[in-house]
Amino acid sequence: xxxxxxxxxxxxxxxxxxxxxxxxxxxxxxxxxxxxxxxxxxxxxxxxxxxxxxxxxxxxxxxxxxxxxxxxxxxxxxxxxxxxxxxxxxxxxxxxxxxxxxxxxxxxxxxxxxxx
Amino acid sequence: xxxxxxxxxxxxxxxxxxxxxxxxxxxxxxxxxxxxxxxxxxxxxxxxxxxxxxxxxxxxxxxxxxxxxxxxxxxxxxxxxxxxxxxxxxxxxxxxxxxxxxxxxxxxxxxxx
Numbered sequence: 001x002x003x004x005x006x007x008x009x010x011x012x013x014x015x016x017x018x019x020x021x022x023x024x025x026x027x028x029x030x031x032x033x034x035x036x037x038x039x040x041x042x043x044x045x046x047x048x049x050x051x052x053x054x055x056x057x058x059x060x061x062x063x064x065x066x067x068x069x070x071x072x073x074x075x076x077x078x079x080x081x082x083x084x085x086x087x088x089x090x091x092x093x094x095x096x097x098x099x100x101x102x103x104x105x106x107x108x109x110x111x112x113x114x115x116x
Numbered sequence: 117x118x119x120x121x122x123x124x125x126x127x128x129x130x131x132x133x134x135x136x137x138x139x140x141x142x143x144x145x146x147x148x149x150x151x152x153x154x155x156x157x158x159x160x161x162x163x164x165x166x167x168x169x170x171x172x173x174x175x176x177x178x179x180x181x182x183x184x185x186x187x188x189x190x191x192x193x194x195x196x197x198x199x200x201x202x203x204x205x206x207x208x209x210x211x212x213x214x215x216x217x218x219x220x221x222x223x224x225x226x227x228x229x
Contacts, residue, residue, distance in 0.1 A: 004158070032215055043120075043206050043220030044159075051215060089158070106158030 003027045003105040004092050010111035013080055021110040023073040023090035031095035031103075035064050035075045038087045038109070047075070047088075077112070085114045118142050120221035122207050128227045129197040137192040137224050139207030145219075146212045148190040149174070150182065152203040153223075159206065165190055166212070197228045 004025045013019045025033070032051045036044035048057045048064040050073070056065050061078045077084055087109040094103040123138045141148065149164040161174030165184040179201060181193040190209075194201060204225050210218040 034218075041223070043208075043222050045220070046217050049215060049217065104161070106160075108156065108158045 004090055004107035006088075006090050006107040006110050008110060009108070010113070012113045012115060015080060015082060015114055015116050017080055019077050019080060019112065021075040021077075021088050021090075021112070023075070023092075023107055025071050025073070025090070025092045025105065027071075027092040027094050027105050029095050030068060030071075031093040033064075033066055033073050033093070034091040035062070035073075036089040036091060037062075038089060040086070044089055075110075080112075080114045082114050082116065085112060087111050120207055120209050120219050122205075122221035122224050124224060125222065126225050128229065129194070130229055131197060131199060133197050135194050135197070137194075137205055137207075137226075139190045139192065139221060140188050141190075141207075141209040141219070142188065143209060143219070144187060145209035146187070147218075148184065148207065148209045149218075150180070150190070150192045151206045151208065152176065152201075153206060154203050162192065162205075194226075199228045202226060202228045 007022045034049045035047045038044040047059050047062050050057050050066045052068050063076045066073045089109045090107040092105045120141045146167050150162040151159040153159050160176050162180050163182040165171045168184050168187050171182050184190050204223050206223050207221040208218050210216045
């Protein structure tokens with residue numbers, strides 16, 4: 001069972017409109033949550049990283065929220081632009097264990113298409 | 117800084133052939149990883165390294181080998197390519213510590229026929 005679930009799987013929005021992407025996770029114990037933007041044919045690029053004590057973080061027109069109690073995060077895109085067309089990936093890190101990358105749980109991504 | 121670089125960008129192999137995907141980073145990062153990305157699935161960890169000379173298996177290691185002789189380079193070897201290894205491969209690097217940023221390379225699109 002995937003430990004990180006993202007919704008909606010895909011959405012189409014008009015340029016200039018806002019949208020919100022959801023990420024629910026079951027990863028425990030929690031260390032941090034990251035949102036990445038992945039343009040078609042390119043590697044993911046980080047938008048935000050949030051730890052347990054942070055409940056909101058912004059990066060330009062992108063604002064991420066985190067509710068560690070309900071294990072939910074959202075990514076809000078304000079005044080969307082054509083360049084926002086991409087896949088947005090939620091990644092949750094667990095603090096279990098001493099070392100290793102095998103504690104990162106990846107969501108499947110939200111595919112966003114912005115149309116003029 | 118070039119960041120994380122990967123070569124080649126595209127590759128077509130026949131079943132049974134072997135090849136090496138190259139990855140290099142110039143940020144002096146301790147941690148490096150290889151992922152594969154398939155349609156409808158999240159990124160899956162193949163192998164990772166926490167420093168030169170230290171590697172370990174990830175979620176889907178079968179059919180792949182890695183080595184880390186220098187901090188900068190982390191090649192991924194396909195021993196005997198199979199159609200199931202058709203995928204997009206990403207290399208990533210970061211500093212040690214869980215809140216440090218992870219940087220991804222541009223990816224290698226591999227097709228095995």
